[in-house]
Amino acid sequence: MTTANLLDFDLDGLAAFCEQLGEKRFRATQLFQWIHQRGVADFAAMSDLAKSLRGKLAGAATVQPLTVLSEQASADGTIKWLFDVGAGNAIETVFIPEDDRATLCISSQAGCAVGCRFCSTGHQGFSRNLSTGEIVGQLWYAEHTLRARGMARADGSERVISNVVMMGMGEPLQNYAALLPALRVMLDDHAYGLSRRRVTVSTSGMVRMIDRLANDCPVALAVSLHAPNDALRDQLVPLNRKDGLESLLQACRRYLEFAPRDFITFEYCMLDGVNDSPAQARELLALVQGNPATRIACKFNLIPFNPFPESGLSCSPRENVLAFAEVLRSAGIVTTVRKTRGVDIAAACGQLAGEVQDRTRVRERIARRVVPIHAAGGGAAPMAPVAAQRERA
Numbered sequence: 150m151t152t153a154n155l156l157d158f159d160l161d162g163l164a165a166f167c168e169q170l171g172e173k174r175f176r177a178t179q180l181f182q183w184i185h186q187r188g189v190a191d192f193a194a195m196s197d198l199a200k201s202l203r204g205k206l207a208g209a210a211t212v213q214p215l216t217v218l219s220e221q222a223s224a225d226g227t228i229k230w231l232f233d234v235g236a237g238n239a240i241e242t243v244f245i246p247e248d249d250r251a252t253l254c255i256s257s258q259a260g261c262a263v264g265c266r267f268c269s270t271g272h273q274g275f276s277r278n279l280s281t282g283e284i285v286g287q288l289w290y291a292e293h294t295l296r297a298r299g300m301a302r303a304d305g306s307e308r309v310i311s312n313v314v315m316m317g318m319g320e321p322l323q324n325y326a327a328l329l330p331a332l333r334v335m336l337d338d339h340a341y342g343l344s345r346r347r348v349t350v351s352t353s354g355m356v357r358m359i360d361r362l363a364n365d366c367p368v369a370l371a372v373s374l375h376a377p378n379d380a381l382r383d384q385l386v387p388l389n390r391k392d393g394l395e396s397l398l399q400a401c402r403r404y405l406e407f408a409p410r411d412f413i414t415f416e417y418c419m420l421d422g423v424n425d426s427p428a429q430a431r432e433l434l435a436l437v438q439g440n441p442a443t444r445i446a447c448k449f450n451l452i453p454f455n456p457f458p459e460s461g462l463s464c465s466p467r468e469n470v471l472a473f474a475e476v477l478r479s480a481g482i483v484t485t486v487r488k489t490r491g492v493d494i495a496a497a498c499g500q501l502a503g504e505v506q507d508r509t510r511v512r513e514r515i516a517r518r519v520v521p522i523h524a525a526g527g528g529a530a531p532m533a534p535v536a537a538q539r540e541r542a
């Protein structure tokens with residue numbers, strides 16, 4: 150038997166593993182609690198496990214933490230870790246403390262193959278999917294490291310992290326096989342016990358996988374929208390050429406059938422002269438509210454763009470962001486403007502870069518696509534000269 154990393158298992162997976170060792174499910178539950186609730190990696194220290202089981206585990210399993218390459222702390226309390234995931238790749242994880250919550254932003258892939266124009270991870274290319282253990286390992290490390298530093302929450306809870314967002318490096322729904330058990334670990338009362346609404350999966354819009362997530366584990370869903378029409382979204386989020394806006398919005402509606410009291414959070418990165426006009430805000434409204442029968446329960450999160458040179462884009466002026474928000478709010482849609490956190494340590498949205506050994510041509514493809522996107526005077530979205538063939542199935 151090869152040595153198993155127990156961070157790779159949700160509780161059912163761990164029970165199956167224990168069964169192979171001739172152990173009952175309740176032993177798996179105890180082991181799961183030791184690992185995730187208490188942060189213990191050394192089987193010898195798991196004092197209420199039978200000695201015989203500890204002996205078996207010592208030969209067959211490990212709890213393999215990620216290797217920390219660096220930790221940076223921002224003046225605003227944000228912490229960013231860089232973890233080594235082998236073969237020259239490193240991923241980033243960000244802890245964002247606020248008054249009423251403490252959020253961990255987790256990576257799902259080393260790099261990303263989607264290649265969104267405004268995202269620095271996307272510009273780095275793609276190396277590989279993370280394993281479940283590498284996804285869970287980010288939470289395991291952050292929770293237990295911060296707990297050991299005495300950073301308990303103000304509400305008296307022993308736990309430090311109250312919310313998880315799958316918004317770090319990577320498109321989580323492109324790594325679904327590893328993501329699903331990781332989500333189950335986050336939600337499990339014998340592990341981190343996070344409620345379904347406190348775990349958010351953010352996607353650039355993989356329609357088929359949104360449907361699978363709805364069936365398997367309908368946690369909170371955030372969709373990176375960034376444009377009010379297909380022509381512009383094709384340029385900003387290349388995945389849109391496969392699954393256009395209409396099918397994406399239909400998937401959002403279907404998702405809410407599985408999570409009826411929820412809403413979809415639409416993420417919208419504010420790009421100067423590209424997607425930030427009041428006319429485009431009205432176009433968005435028509436998309437999500439146009440027809441009462443197909444209206445989507447949603448909120449908008451406007452994200453000030455964090456510029457980086459390769460993008461050829463710049464951040465919307467604050468007055469444009471506020472005017473855009475006002476159009477949405479005046480139609481009754483809850484709209485927030487994301488506070489920019491951790492900019493001094495490059496931990497803000499779209500800034501995560503890690504180290505990626507690009508094994509694809511993604512980086513090249515993006516470099517070819519980076520042409521100016523100019524503003525048109527209101528109305529329809531401005532177009533860059535990209536001969537994007539729609540690839541819808």
Ligand code: SF4
Pocket residue numbers: 261262263264265268269270271272317318319320352353373
């Ligand atoms: S925004 Fe998300 S999906 Fe798009 S390139 Fe960046 S990490 Fe990938």
